[in-house]
Amino acid sequence: MARLNLWRWAALALAALYFLVPMAASVVFTVDVPGQGVTLDAYRRILSADGFVPSLLLSLELAAATIVVVLLLMVPATVALRLGSPRLRPVVEVVCSLPLVVPPIAFVAGIATVLKWGPEHFSRTPLFQTFVAIQDPDFPVVLVLAYVVMALPFVYRALDAGLRAVDVRTLVEAARSCGASLPRALVGAVLPNLRGALLNASFLTLALVLGEFTVASLLGYEPFAVWIYAVGGSQAQMSVAVSVLSLFLTWALLLALAVLGGRSRTASASRG
Amino acid sequence: MNMTTLATAATAATVEFRSLRRAFGTTVALDGLDLTVRPGELLALLGPSGCGKTTALRMLAGFEHPDSGEVLVDGEDITRVPAHRRDAGMVFQSYSLFPHLSALDNVAFGLRMRKVGTAERRTRAGELLDLVGLGDKGGRFPHQLSGGQQQRVALARALALRPRVLLLDEPLSALDAKVRLSLREEIRRLQLELGITTVFVTHDQEEALSMADRVAVMRAGRLEQCAEPAELYGRPATAFVAEFVGTMNRIPGTLDGDTVSVLGQRLPVDGEAPGPGAVDVLVRPEAVRVSADEEGDGRVGATAFLGAATRVTVRLADGAEIKADLPTHEAGALVSGARVSVSLPDRPVLVAARPS
Numbered sequence: 001m002a003r004l005n006l007w008r009w010a011a012l013a014l015a016a017l018y019f020l021v022p023m024a025a026s027v028v029f030t031v032d033v034p035g036q037g038v039t040l041d042a043y044r045r046i047l048s049a050d051g052f053v054p055s056l057l058l059s060l061e062l063a064a065a066t067i068v069v070v071l072l073l074m075v076p077a078t079v080a081l082r083l084g085s086p087r088l089r090p091v092v093e094v095v096c097s098l099p100l101v102v103p104p105i106a107f108v109a110g111i112a113t114v115l116k117w118g119p120e121h122f123s124r125t126p127l128f129q130t131f132v133a134i135q136d137p138d139f140p141v142v143l144v145l146a147y148v149v150m151a152l153p154f155v156y157r158a159l160d161a162g163l164r165a166v167d168v169r170t171l172v173e174a175a176r177s178c179g180a181s182l183p184r185a186l187v188g189a190v191l192p193n194l195r196g197a198l199l200n201a202s203f204l205t206l207a208l209v210l211g212e213f214t215v216a217s218l219l220g221y222e223p224f225a226v227w228i229y230a231v232g233g234s235q236a237q238m239s240v241a242v243s244v245l246s247l248f249l250t251w252a253l254l255l256a257l258a259v260l261g262g263r264s265r266t267a268s269a270s271r272g
Numbered sequence: 273m274n275m276t277t278l279a280t281a282a283t284a285a286t287v288e289f290r291s292l293r294r295a296f297g298t299t300v301a302l303d304g305l306d307l308t309v310r311p312g313e314l315l316a317l318l319g320p321s322g323c324g325k326t327t328a329l330r331m332l333a334g335f336e337h338p339d340s341g342e343v344l345v346d347g348e349d350i351t352r353v354p355a356h357r358r359d360a361g362m363v364f365q366s367y368s369l370f371p372h373l374s375a376l377d378n379v380a381f382g383l384r385m386r387k388v389g390t391a392e393r394r395t396r397a398g399e400l401l402d403l404v405g406l407g408d409k410g411g412r413f414p415h416q417l418s419g420g421q422q423q424r425v426a427l428a429r430a431l432a433l434r435p436r437v438l439l440l441d442e443p444l445s446a447l448d449a450k451v452r453l454s455l456r457e458e459i460r461r462l463q464l465e466l467g468i469t470t471v472f473v474t475h476d477q478e479e480a481l482s483m484a485d486r487v488a489v490m491r492a493g494r495l496e497q498c499a500e501p502a503e504l505y506g507r508p509a510t511a512f513v514a515e516f517v518g519t520m521n522r523i524p525g526t527l528d529g530d531t532v533s534v535l536g537q538r539l540p541v542d543g544e545a546p547g548p549g550a551v552d553v554l555v556r557p558e559a560v561r562v563s564a565d566e567e568g569d570g571r572v573g574a575t576a577f578l579g580a581a582t583r584v585t586v587r588l589a590d591g592a593e594i595k596a597d598l599p600t601h602e603a604g605a606l607v608s609g610a611r612v613s614v615s616l617p618d619r620p621v622l623v624a625a626r627p628s
Contacts, residue, residue, distance in 0.1 A: 170368045173335055174426075176355040177362040178382030179433055185356075188381070192372040 023247070030241040042241035049238070055227035056249075061139060062223060063209035066147040067202050070155050073148065075198070078159045079190060082168040096156035099149050104214040111146060112219065137221065146215050147208065154204040162197020166190070203254055210250055284312035284469045285346050285436040287332060292341035294327055294493075301327040302338065303493030309437075314463050314470040315498075316484035318477055320516070324493040326441060329473045333439050334358045345436060356385075361430030362439040366446035368426055369414040375401060375425045376410035382433045400428040403462065420451035427459065431466070438463065438470040444479065456483055477517050481505065489513045509543070511624035514554045521560065521594050522552040524626065532623055535614055542620035554622040560596035561615045562586060564605055568613030570594070572606050586614055 030042045046052055074096075081089050099107070118131045134141040168190055175185035191198075213225040222230070228246060232239025287309040294302040302324045309315045317325035330336040331343055334355030342351045350358060369378050380397035388396070401407050404424040414422055423443050430438060440459070444452045460483050463470050474480050480487045481501040488498040489512075497509040508514035515522075525534030527548045532541055534553045545551075562570075562584055573585040573593065582603035586594045594614055598606070606612060 166371065167367055170364055171370065173333070173355070174362070174364060174368040174370070174429075175381070175385075176335075177333055177358075177360060177439075178429065179356050179385040180381075181354070181356050184385065188385070189370050193370070195372070 023244070026240050026244050030237060030244055033237075042237050043245065045238055046242055046245060049231065051222065051227050051230075052242075055222050055224045058139075058222070059210055059224035062143055062147065063206045065139075065144045066151060066209050067205045069144060070148045070151050070205055071198065071201060074152070074155050074159055074201070075191075075194070078156065078163055079168060079186065082163055083172065093156065093160075096152040098152075100153045104150070104212075105218075107146070107149070108215045108218045111142065111215070115142065115219075140219070140221050142219065143216055143221060143223070147205075147212065150212070150215075151205045151208055154208065155201040158201040158204060159194070159197050162194045162200070166193045199257060202257060206253060206257070207250060210246070210253075284467050286311050286344075287437055287469060287471065288344040288347075289328060289331075290342045290344065292328065292331060292338045292343070294324075294331070294336065294338050300493050302331075302341075304341070305490070305493065305495055307488055307495055307498060309469055309471060310486075311469055312467045313485040314460065314472060314483060316472045316474055316480035316487045317490060318474060318480040318487050318517075319490035319496075321475060323490040325473045325475075325490050328490075329439055329441055329471055332358075332437065332471060333360050333362050359433070359435050360437045360439055361433060361435035362441065363423065363426045363430050363443040365442045366419070366422070369422055369429075371414050373413075374410065375406065375412050375414070375417065378414070378425055379428045379432050381429065386433065397428075397432065400432055401425070403431075404428045404458070418451075419447050420455055423447065423455060424458070427462070431462075431468075436469065438468050440470065440472040442473055442475070445474070445476070452479075459483070481517070487517075489516060491516075507542075508554075508622065511554060511622070514622055514624075519557050519595060521555045521557060522592075522624070523555060523594060524590070524592055525551055525553040525623070527551045527623060532621065534621070535616060537616060537618075539616065539618065540620040541623050543622060545623050546625040550626050551623045552626045553616075554624055555594075555616060557583060557595040557597040559617055559619075560594055561617070562596045562598060562606065562612050563615075564610060565613035566611055568611045570612045570614050572608050572610045572612055574608060575603060575606065586612055588614070 031038050031040060033039055033041070077092065081092060115131065115135065119128060122128045122131065134145070171189045171193070172182070172185045175189035176182065180188055209223075211225055212223075213229065216223050217226045217229070224246060228239060228242045231242055289305050289307045292302045292305040294300075299322075301322075305324065305328055307315075307328075317328060319325045327336055331338055334350075334353065338351065342349050344350065345359075369375075370381060373381065376394065376397050379400050380393045383393040383396060398407065398410060401410050404427055406421060406424055406428070409417065409421065409425075414425070417425065426443070443459070444455055447455065456479060472480070472484060481504070484501060486498055486500055487504050489496045489504065491512050497504060497513045499507075499509075504513065504517055508517060514520050523534055525532045527541070527545060527550075529548070530541055530545075531538050532545075532551060532553055533539075539553075558581075569589040570586040573587045575585070576583045577600065578597070580600060581597045582600045584596045584598055584603055584606055586596060588594065596614070
């Protein structure tokens with residue numbers, strides 16, 4: 001037992017070394033200016049820097065929209081797979097895993113081609129307006145669409161694991177024999193038991209969108225990750241400060257989501 | 273406990289299955305099932321797996337639809353009525369409680385669906401939990417309850433809407449033996465108290481015989497026999513029922529008109545008989561008499577102590593094996609290898625064609 005513990009500590013120490021040292025080094029680099037001692041100047045400059053707030057807001061909006069769309073798409077799909085056609089499951093699984101195989105660079109090249117090709121062919125039709133609208137720089141819907149596709153593998157896996165833990169068919173039948181129609185059975189008996197899976201899927205999507213660079217950058221938008229890169233090019237210390245800040249920000253958001261999920265669970269449990 | 277609020281409608285419902293037919297691909301689950309459940313009775317659907325008993329129950333619940341035929345409750349055709357408007361409470365095999373709700377909220381779920389006010393719904397759910405002996409466990413979540421307790425909660429939940437029919441889909445099969453016995457008695461007690469028409473699916477014949485008013489034995493999508501337990505056991509209508517319910521010996525004999533010669537005796541044939549020639553005579557172990565006899569043509573093979581009785585397996589000279597249940601005090605002398613003679617009581621016997 002003691003030996004095992006020793007090994008555990010060794011593994012933990014190694015992992016800590018690998019993860020924590022670079023982070024600590026980053027933090028030190030941002031606050032310790034040679035000749036001036038410890039200063040938070042770099043962080044102060046971020047908050048007043050051009051584009052910090054808009055790019056962060058854009059990223060958060062994109063993340064929220066992506067989470068909503070991908071869950072609306074995948075929750076009914078995965079539940080239907082469990083209830084109606086389990087034989088289609090491998091097909092959906094493969095389709096949802098495709099984005100892992102296609103590199104983002106190939107993906108964005110395809111999107112860019114379509115976006116360029118579209119206006120040439122549809123310039124005289126109402127569809128042209130659609131092409132303009134989805135590329136609106138204030139809220140690029142095209143990025144949401146791209147992120148939904150990129151989030152599919154993670155969301156599918158999270159939901160599938162959640163559904164595996166509950167017997168969807170029996171829960172639905174039990175609810176129906178208690179007088180609930182099919183939609184009410186799904187909302188009242190199945191969905192609440194997927195809370196953990198929904199939360200997991202949201203976590204993963206949020207982290208994905210906040211950190212996504214390739215697609216956004218190549219399509220010419222400036223969400224948070226792209227902005228960090230742009231700033232980093234000019235000011236080394238500030239770019240590291242921004243990275244550290246974004247790291248803590250992501251943690252804070254994930255923590256907030258977890259707390260929120262946990263609280264509504266106890267709230268629903270105490271409700272009569 | 274206020275029984276008046278819990279009792280179901282004063283008149284219990286009649287359930288009728290009329291020539292139900294259902295095929296899944298090439299497998300026929302129900303092949304023209306006709307069956308009537310009388311008001312207030314507990315009817316057990318018994319049969320081997322794949323005989324269609326669960327399909328029949330799920331059709332009554334509304335989870336399956338027949339290819340042809342109809343399901344009637346009190347003479348009213350409900351074949352096209354969706355499951356949630358059927359007024360049938362159901363208890364599933366296992367794990368059917370809603371994991372995110374406490375026991376009390378599970379029982380109150382149906383009432384919530386019917387838009388019953390919060391206060392009334394809590395009161396009624398509490399009464400129902402009292403009824404199944406779990407009044408103090410209302411705040412527990414399913415994962416904090418034992419398997420038996422979960423099934424009690426499921427039973428309370430099924431009764432919450434005062435259903436006209438109670439459906440039990442092998443509710444005891446996931447429980448261990450002791451809990452199974454006590455819950456069996458409890459279900460029966462509740463069912464009698466409420467006088468609710470109940471259909472109980474099981475593959476355990478002992479369960480069916482001990483709980484049910486009548487037992488319907490099914491085989492390959494058809495009804496073999498529906499009768500009271502004593503009749504089913506004592507006068508099985510077919511060879512299949514005879515062998516499925518309880519233990520049955522097949523002893524080779526020769527049929528000749530209305531009599532069959534077996535073990536050197538001539539006995540009248542009971543019920544339908546196959547054509548003349550070599551047949552099997554079906555005899556219960558407790559009807560077989562075994563006595564120590566140096567001249568006998570049987571040898572004791574093995575003995576198994578069952579408590580009050582001992583089951584003796586006798587091997588005859590022609591290779592046939594006969595099981596006999598003897599009072600333990602009589603079986604003491606019959607050690608393995610002892611020579612014995614076997615005889616049957618002078619009563620009509622069931623005869624079945626010999627499987628080739």
